[in-house]
Amino acid sequence: MLHNLSFFIGRRYIGAKRRSHFISFISSVSMIGLTLGVAVLIIVLSVMNGFERELRERILGMVPHGSISGQAPIEDWESLRERMLAHPEVRGAAPFIAETAMLISDRESRGALVTGVDPRYLSEVSIIENHIVSGSMDALQAGNWNIVLGESLARQMGVVPGDRINMLVPEVSVNIMGVQPRFKRFTVIALFKVGAQLDSDTALVHIEDAATLKRMPGKVQGIQLSFDDLFRAPAVTRELAFGLQGRYQFSDWTRTQGNLFQAIQLEKRMVGLLLFMIIAVAAFNIISSLFMLVTEKQSDIAILRTMGARPSQIMGIFIVQGGLVGTIGVILGIIFGVIGALTVADIVAAVERFFGFEVLDSGVYFINYMPSELRFDDVLLVGGASLVVAFLSTLYPAYRAAKTLPAEALRYE
Incomplete structure (x- = not known):
């Protein structure tokens, strides 16, 4: 468990003003990327689940x-x-x-x-x-x-x-x-x-x-x-x-109907994999922002080390910061994703009425509306995997911060 000092300082770094506004921008982009990635992934998986359900209950209920x-x-x-x-x-x-x-x-x-x-x-x-x-x-x-x-x-x-x-x-x-x-x-x-x-x-x-x-x-x-x-x-x-x-x-x-069912299963996996790349990009942004933050906070790290802070505590500070960015992004993504999955059919229907066209033409597709089925295991899988990716992205920058030598960091201060 992280020491209270690590959590306190890491949380303070989230809201603290920085000399480089670019670091704050990158952190914000990371959080927004995680939010969008998680939300879109939950919505898309719910829509694919809906297609699978309609195939199973309607098509396979008729034939x-x-x-x-x-x-x-x-x-x-x-x-x-x-x-x-x-x-x-x-x-x-x-x-x-x-x-x-x-x-x-x-x-x-x-x-x-x-x-x-x-x-x-x-x-x-x-x-x-x-x-x-x-x-x-x-x-x-x-x-x-x-x-x-x-x-x-x-x-x-x-x-x-x-x-x-x-x-x-x-x-x-x-x-x-x-x-x-x-x-x-x-x-x-x-x-x-x-x-x-x-x-x-x-x-x-x-x-x-x-x-x-x-x-x-x-x-x-x-x-x-x-x-x-x-x-x-x-x-x-x-x-x-x-x-x-x-x-x-x-x-x-x-x-x-087997080819259609297999196509839905394959598309669900492939679309999920591709959309997960959004989350991976957000994770790389977390790594980038933490590396820049470590560089900016070299003197702070050196002072903490000279005051007796252990390398594990220094490492914990940046894990906390990156983890909070990831956790907030994932939680917001889950909230927006669940809301979107529950309302996507109504949203598509409203768009169809407003613009006067059909998103799904029954002459082309096997149904003529946008189905959606939100599954708790999908939400749990997407949220859990995103949190793990976000956490792993903090480890190497935090490790580099913990290896900072006080004398080297303070040489030009």
């Missing part, structure tokens, strides 16, 4: 964690579903039929992934029922030929619940008129919005209607799965598929 489909249509899908649910890591299972189709309204035509679902089991593998913004899914019943659209897709096509659209599937039918594509007219009954790209390219129909279109009545394409631990999805999906008799294909979310 299945895993799926198993047969090379031929599956007839006894109920027993297959029960077998999937028997696995202790499977949270939910639901049959599906997926088809890429062209949706045509009076105003526009758009391609979309149309998925046939069973409303009884849909909530086990998807959060879509919690994000209905218009209409109701209660009318999604077999034989009614109803459809649920993403809000962006419906807006692009110019339709609302109650309107009718045509669906063109890629399969063709042969009749007396020759070879013709297969059309079917659907009624829009509901719109969903999860604030992601899925809003612009996803549609749902009843699974029996999809089976009729696919000419496989009573059969399904496969089973969609959700897991308690989504990171176990690849291994468990593979295990379930290999345990089945017959020829089955399997897939999981890492094949469709």
Whole structure:
């Protein structure tokens, strides 16, 4: 523990007037640099955490964690579903039929992934029922030929619940008129919005209607799965598929969304590393200011040494000064960083409204707003690492001060 003398003198040096105003300027720059570095790092990590959370809860809440489909249509899908649910890591299972189709309204035509679902089991593998913004899914019943659209897709096509659209599937039918594509007219009954790209390219129909279109009545394409631990999805999906008799294909979310998740993780690490350089620069400024202070205070150091101060006490004086500069900068950075992380979404929304543009375009990014999730462990890591860097930056200048020889320092006084 530092002696009281070291702390007293080191604290006095913080507010004392100096012959060189440049030293005070460098100390101020060091403190401001630490504040900005810590604050920006906390805000950026919180935003990256927010993107990760939205990917996990929204995107991976909409798409299945895993799926198993047969090379031929599956007839006894109920027993297959029960077998999937028997696995202790499977949270939910639901049959599906997926088809890429062209949706045509009076105003526009758009391609979309149309998925046939069973409303009884849909909530086990998807959060879509919690994000209905218009209409109701209660009318999604077999034989009614109803459809649920993403809000962006419906807006692009110019339709609302109650309107009718045509669906063109890629399969063709042969009749007396020759070879013709297969059309079917659907009624829009509901719109969903999860604030992601899925809003612009996803549609749902009843699974029996999809089976009729696919000419496989009573059969399904496969089973969609959700897991308690989504990171176990690849291994468990593979295990379930290999345990089945017959020829089955399997897939999981890492094949469709995995690159996006890995990109967010990589960007979080790289951005954090780059922003930490701001803190490193501030630490070098602390070293520079302490070296100049040691030079300015040579006579004071010599007088203290002649009065009996030990080298460790001299060293402690400058550790205290540099440590206080670092501590104040880090504390201010944590305060501003926490405030910024909690309000960044509102700030970005206000900027968007004021300037009339979107920072995140849903047509480009998988969400259309700035997410943020403040985590205590990130604050602790950034604050702790910054304090350690600031403390280490004081050691060498303080050591040089402690090695000052009184006779040499006072020779020209």
